[in-house]
Amino acid sequence: RGRLREIAGDCDVSQAELDALGRQCPVELAQLTPLRVLHRRSHASRPRSVYALRATRLAPRFASLDLTTQAGTYVKEFVHGDFGRTSPSLGDLLGCEADILQLDVLGVRPARESAQPPPPLPPLPE
Numbered sequence: 001r002g003r004l005r006e007i008a009g010d011c012d013v014s015q016a017e018l019d020a021l022g023r024q025c026p027v028e029l030a031q032l033t034p035l036r037v038l039h040r041r042s043h044a045s046r047p048r049s050v051y052a053l054r055a056t057r058l059a060p061r062f063a064s065l066d067l068t069t070q071a072g073t074y075v076k077e078f079v080h081g082d083f084g085r086t087s088p089s090l091g092d093l094l095g096c097e098a099d100i101l102q103l104d105v106l107g108v109r110p111a112r113e114s115a116q117p118p119p120p121l122p123p124l125p126e
Helices: 015-023 075-080 090-094
Strands: 002-009 027-032 045-059 062-069 098-105
Touching: 002 090, 015 045, 015 090, 027 075, 062 075, 075 090, 075 098, 090 098
Parallel strands: none
Antiparallel strands: 002 062, 002 098, 027 045, 045 062
């Protein structure tokens, strides 16, 4: 699980649009080896999943995003798309450019649990 504390976009997205984004899960991704790690990883296409996603609008063009992904998902590239190397990206789903300002890993599930569906995201604190 991870939290993207702040995501900046080049368009204003409503809370209703962010809520609709979460209802699209699970989202199946096609991720090519990201440019930032290509010098140390083999060039390959990797199918990955975003199991759950919950976004909160912070201000015009800014949001916070909690998500649960399959092990091995390149989260940064899911957000900005890595020049089309990850599809769909968060930017694709929102219809605008998106980038990460801060990323926190909230938890990693043990390998023995990875074959099980992830638990639902906990409620946001008031």
